[in-house]
Amino acid sequence: MADFADRSFFQGIRVMRQNPKSSSIEKVMSKHEAAIMAIPGVTGIGIGIGDQQSGLVIKVYVERKTPELEMRIPKELEGYPVKTEETGEFRAF
């Protein structure tokens, strides 16, 4: 039986309630990687920092930003914001 006097037990509950993200950003990214990479015009997916340096975001790289791609790419994945970034085509240098 759980010891309710144990502070870490309550802290654990609080963290779960405040934070809707139940998995790490890496796990969420790899879970959705194949589906995102399958969208035509997508050049990659990675982890970066948001515009306001606010925290980690999932970045989706696209050859060129188009209204169609903006529609198809989700705005967030399991609580993590998704930022679309134009990269052009990647090639070996």
Add this chain to the structure above:
Amino acid sequence: MRLEKSLILDVVEEALSAPSGTKLYGFENIKGVGISEKIINGWLTLDPSVTVYVAAKVPLNEIQEEARVPEKIGGVPTDVVEIGEIDAFPFKGRYRPAPGGVSVGHFQITAGTIGCLVKKGGLLCILSNNHVLANVNRGNPGDPVVQPGPIDGGHVPADSIGKLTTFIPIDFTNPNAVDCAIAEVQSKLVTQQNQALGKLKLPVVPAQLNMLVNKCGRTTQLTRGRITDINATVRVGYGSSGTAVFQRQVIVQSLNANPFSQGGDSGSLIVNEANQPVALLFAGSASHTIANPIQSVLGALGVTVVA
């Protein structure tokens, strides 16, 4: 001789910050400015002059109006001296011993960059990409590697610097972790110094978001950037060979308007501000550079960095 320092600094700043890409010769044609004695018909005249060094002396009508050198600057006569491209040679030239950060390549490719020296057991090798030292899986162990790379004038056998030893094959069906290869070299032909970065420091460090980094490469030479993305999965074109997917990559973006890297910079070592290796550059676009985490590279090849 009384000349305002600012006069010269202004010209230099204007010359170095001007955009290029126009058909006319612009400020990019101006390579430097100095003060000398005016020379007329080969004779020193005892008069001071502002000497403007240019890549090419061309007729006035082929030069953008604002990039033309006036006859006098601040009342002092000017001299225009042709010196060619001064910044091209140091990274595309032939070096013995060869440092990191300069041109190299398998004898059948164009050119890439020497990353650094590594040791595999007792063997001393240069580290670069598979597509630089092994011609995208087409090379065979023992194939000659030339410094500079073939497009920079490197020939077999005169410019051979080593032999392809091992490469990690690039898989065009399944995801990859690295684009890397090593070529065995004789110690007297190479130096562990880097052409622009100087001496490397160990241990190697993992890439972190917002880390400031430097690299020295054959094409864009010394550039500064910031790690903007980690754990990236990207699709990379290899010309006629096809397209390959790479996972757990590092993305770097330049700190200024110039790109962090371009074609020919492949194989460059990316280091942090303390000169510790962070990643191996291999691909990119006009705005983004992609690199393998250095630990993945060293692990895949079973090598350690020599510094």
